[in-house]
Amino acid sequence: MAIEVRIPTILRTYTGGAKAVEGSGSTLDELLKNLDSAHAGIRERLVDGEKLRRFVNVYLNDEDVRFLGGLETPVKDGDTVTVLPAVAGGAF
Amino acid sequence: MLTISRDLRDKIIAHARADHPDEACGVIAGVIGSDRPRRFIQMENAERSPTFYRFDSQEQLRVWREMDDGDEEAVVIYHSHTATEAYPSRTDISYASEPQAHYVLVSTRDAETTEFRSYRIIDGEVAEEPVTVVGETAAEGSAAAGAE
Numbered sequence: 001m002a003i004e005v006r007i008p009t010i011l012r013t014y015t016g017g018a019k020a021v022e023g024s025g026s027t028l029d030e031l032l033k034n035l036d037s038a039h040a041g042i043r044e045r046l047v048d049g050e051k052l053r054r055f056v057n058v059y060l061n062d063e064d065v066r067f068l069g070g071l072e073t074p075v076k077d078g079d080t081v082t083v084l085p086a087v088a089g090g091a092f
Numbered sequence: 093m094l095t096i097s098r099d100l101r102d103k104i105i106a107h108a109r110a111d112h113p114d115e116a117c118g119v120i121a122g123v124i125g126s127d128r129p130r131r132f133i134q135m136e137n138a139e140r141s142p143t144f145y146r147f148d149s150q151e152q153l154r155v156w157r158e159m160d161d162g163d164e165e166a167v168v169i170y171h172s173h174t175a176t177e178a179y180p181s182r183t184d185i186s187y188a189s190e191p192q193a194h195y196v197l198v199s200t201r202d203a204e205t206t207e208f209r210s211y212r213i214i215d216g217e218v219a220e221e222p223v224t225v226v227g228e229t230a231a232e233g234s235a236a237a238g239a240e
Contacts, residue, residue: 008189009190009191009192010189010190010191055187057149057152057153059149059153062153064149064150064153066149082153084149084152084153084156085187085189085190086146086147086149086152086187087117087119087135087146087147087152087169087187087189087190088139088144088145088146088147088183088187089144089145089171089180089181089183089184089187089188090115090141090143090144090145090181090183090184091115091142091143091144091173091174091175091176091181092143092176092181092182092183
């Protein structure tokens with residue numbers, strides 16, 4: 001068992017076109033570092049320094065990780081992590 | 093080029109007018125690869141702001157899953173500008189992340205007329221495209237007409 005990570009279209013260049021990849025770790029931070037070892041560069045698209053980028057949404061199962069524990073959110077085998085770019089913009 | 097039914101175009105404009113002076117936003121889903129918008133989904137602007145919009149993250153997850161399950165994608169992503177022209181701003185361009193989508197912008201700055209324009213935004217490059225509005229049935233090519 002592993003953790004499934006669902007990848008949005010715009011980041012599939014890092015996964016060879018795959019819609020979902022698998023990784024491991026006990027926190028979201030560890031999972032993203034683990035993913036980066038197989039898909040170099042993907043972590044930097046999601047994380048800026050030690051925080052999740054503001055305009056990327058990351059969900060653990062059905063919940064936005066911002067409301068859980070951010071990068072420190074615990075994850076376990078069988079979980080699904082979904083990444084979606086925020087849809088946002090404005091007048092300026 | 094964006095081809096959209098009159099009915100869907102009118103729904104976007106009605107949403108933009110209803111939420112004025114805040115920005116309104118939403119999606120029109122269509123079958124993957126069809127390039128035809130068919131299912132109107134009005135989204136909440138989590139920012140409730142006259143100068144900014146952002147889809148509510150939980151609502152976005154739900155809607156994106158529904159599209160996934162129905163072999164759909166976001167064919168149109170729309171939002172309104174309420175005091176400026178219907179042209180993508182710097183923030184619109186920097187957050188655009190759906191290369192297959194038609195980014196529709198509506199301006200409600202004038203109470204009488206509504207600007208309705210469509211763009212492709214890919215890798216930070218904006219290209220405006222023509223909009224063809226078709227009759228409710230949206231089936232016959234002969235029903236195609238420019239705008240008013």
